[in-house]
Amino acid sequence: MNPRIFLTCLVLLAAGVGARAGDLAADLAIVVNKAVKLDNVTSADLARYFKAEKTKAPDGTKFALAAIDAGHPEHDAALAGIYAMKEAEYTDYFVEATFTGAVTAAPKALPSGAALRKFVADTAGGLGYLRASEADDTVKVLKIDGVAPGEAGYKLKIK
Numbered sequence: 001m002n003p004r005i006f007l008t009c010l011v012l013l014a015a016g017v018g019a020r021a022g023d024l025a026a027d028l029a030i031v032v033n034k035a036v037k038l039d040n041v042t043s044a045d046l047a048r049y050f051k052a053e054k055t056k057a058p059d060g061t062k063f064a065l066a067a068i069d070a071g072h073p074e075h076d077a078a079l080a081g082i083y084a085m086k087e088a089e090y091t092d093y094f095v096e097a098t099f100t101g102a103v104t105a106a107p108k109a110l111p112s113g114a115a116l117r118k119f120v121a122d123t124a125g126g127l128g129y130l131r132a133s134e135a136d137d138t139v140k141v142l143k144i145d146g147v148a149p150g151e152a153g154y155k156l157k158i159k
Helices: 003-026 043-050 073-083 087-100 113-122
Strands: 028-033 064-068 108-110 126-131 139-141
Touching: 028 073, 028 113, 043 073, 064 073, 064 113, 073 087, 073 126, 108 113, 113 126, 113 139
Parallel strands: 064 108, 064 126
Antiparallel strands: 028 126, 028 139
16 A cells, blocks of 8 residues: 555544544533433433423433533533523523422532533433533433434534
8 A cells, every 4th residue: 555545544534533532522412320221312302301391211210310510511501402591591490390399309410520420320310411521331321313422413512
C-alpha cells in the first residue's frame, strides 16, 4: 500500500474516533436501572416520565426520578430537550404538581453525573440523565426514538 494513502486513512480513522468521543461528551444520555425492562423510549413518553405524568415503565416498574442540580449544563439540556421548560417553569411545575397531589415530589436533585449514576444503579426503577460519556455498565442507556447517544440524529445535546 502506498504510505501516503495509508497515512491518510489513519488520520481519517483517528478523526472519526475523535468525533464520536466528542459527540458522547456532548450528548445527554437517559439512564435507567439495569433491571428496568425498557430499551427505547419515544420523546413524548420521555417527557411524560420526567414530568411524572407517567410513573411506571411498560413492565410495571415504578420510576424513581433523578436530576442533576440546577446550574449544570446537563440540567439545562434536560430542561430544553426533555421538559421544554425554563428553570422557573420547571420549579413552578413541580411545586404546583406536588401541592395538588399530582406527583409526590420533584426529581431527586443530585450534584453530579457520578452521583446520579450511582443513584440510578442502586435504586429500583431509577431513571435520570447524565453526559453519555459518564454512563457505564452499572446503568442502562436508553435509545430515544430508536437513536442512541453518539449516533447521527440523537436529539439531546449539552451546550
